[in-house]
Amino acid sequence: NAGVTQTPKFQVLKTGQSMTLQCAQDMNHNSMYWYRQDPGMGLRLIYYSASEGTTDKGEVPNGYNVSRLNKREFSLRLESAAPSQTSVYFCASSPRGGDLYGYTFGSGTRLTVV
Amino acid sequence: GQQLNQSPQSMFIQEGEDVSMNCTSSSIFNTWLWYKQDPGEGPVLLIALYKAGELTSNGRLTAQFGITRKDSFLNISASIPSDVGIYFCAGMNYGGSQGNLIFGKGTKLSVKP
Numbered sequence: 500n501a502g503v504t505q506t507p508k509f510q511v512l513k514t515g516q517s518m519t520l521q522c523a524q525d526m527n528h529n530s531m532y533w534y535r536q537d538p539g540m541g542l543r544l545i546y547y548s549a550s551e552g553t554t555d556k557g558e559v560p561n562g563y564n565v566s567r568l569n570k571r572e573f574s575l576r577l578e579s580a581a582p583s584q585t586s587v588y589f590c591a592s593s594p595r596g597g598d599l600y601g602y603t604f605g606s607g608t609r610l611t612v613v
Numbered sequence: 614g615q616q617l618n619q620s621p622q623s624m625f626i627q628e629g630e631d632v633s634m635n636c637t638s639s640s641i642f643n644t645w646l647w648y649k650q651d652p653g654e655g656p657v658l659l660i661a662l663y664k665a666g667e668l669t670s671n672g673r674l675t676a677q678f679g680i681t682r683k684d685s686f687l688n689i690s691a692s693i694p695s696d697v698g699i700y701f702c703a704g705m706n707y708g709g710s711q712g713n714l715i716f717g718k719g720t721k722l723s724v725k726p
Contacts, residue, residue: 503655539622541701541718542656557713589655601646601703602714604655 501525503605505590511611512580520575520608522590529595531573532557532602533565535586542589548573550595580612619702619717625725626696632689634720636702641682644705646714647674651698659700660687697722 503524512518524531532547544557548567562584564576573592577584587609591602619636626632636645644663648656660671662678662685669676673690685704689696702717 539718541619542714542716544713547713591655601644601648601658601661601705604657606653606655 503590503592503603505588505605505608507608508606509609511613512577513613514581516580517576517578518580519577520588520590520610521572522574522605523572524590524592524603525571526592526594526603527570528592528603529570530593531567532591532593533563533573533575534589534591535559536589536607537586545575545588577610580610582612584610585612586610617702617704617715617717619720621720622718623721623723625723626692627725628693630692632692632696632722633686634700634702635684635686636704636717637684638704638715639683642704642706642715643682645676645678645685646703646705647676647685647687648701648703649698650701650719656701692722694724697724 506521529550533545534542536542543559545559545563546557546565548554551570554565566574587607589607590605593602617636617638646661647659649659650656660669660676665678665682666680667678675688677686699719699721701719703714705714
């Protein structure tokens with residue numbers, strides 16, 4: 500089925516380790532986003548890419564980097580994981596930035612940093 | 614920055630009951646969206662509203678875009694067990710290169726024990 504695919508689904512890291520969360524969409528969408536979800540906090544934007552070749556910071560970018568590898572793929576990297584980065588991470592995409600129809604979300608990556 | 618206040622934070626439902634939740638903002642939005650998140654999944658779009666005063670239905674769900682453009686309401690009629698989950702409102706001002714949904718903190722629907 501068409502949609503947004505995130506890998507891995509689960510990950511446990513030790514403090515200080517690095518890892519990259521992968522996201523790919525097959526809907527030919529221009530814009531892609533990374534959110535984190537914490538209990539009672541809703542969804543907060545980490546980084547977004549309005550179009551291939553551009554990336555911008557969202558509400559909570561500290562401790563993260565992103566790469567828009569091509570139109571399909573948008574990865575999120577944690578260079579030195581901290582326990583505060585324990586969260587559920589969602590990737591989303593939309594036809595274009597500011598699209599009228601909202602975003603399509605992946606099923607999430609559950610990350611625990613110990 | 615813009616913030617959305619969503620209420621209630623949680624509620625228990627009994628099958629057959631009607632459910633109401635709302636979202637308010639200190640600033641206006643051009644678009645209001647309602648999402649549902651099932652356990653272990655990402656949010657899925659339920660209803661999108663594009664015009665102040667608009668009332669839109671999707672099956673047993675009805676949502677309204679407030680006249681002031683600072684609020685929105687979601688009603689679920691005759692609830693069933695599969696309505697359980699977290700409902701998020703989201704506001705957006707579309708246009709330009711910065712598309713950014715602002716999310717409420719969610720309303721968690723659970724079944725009454």
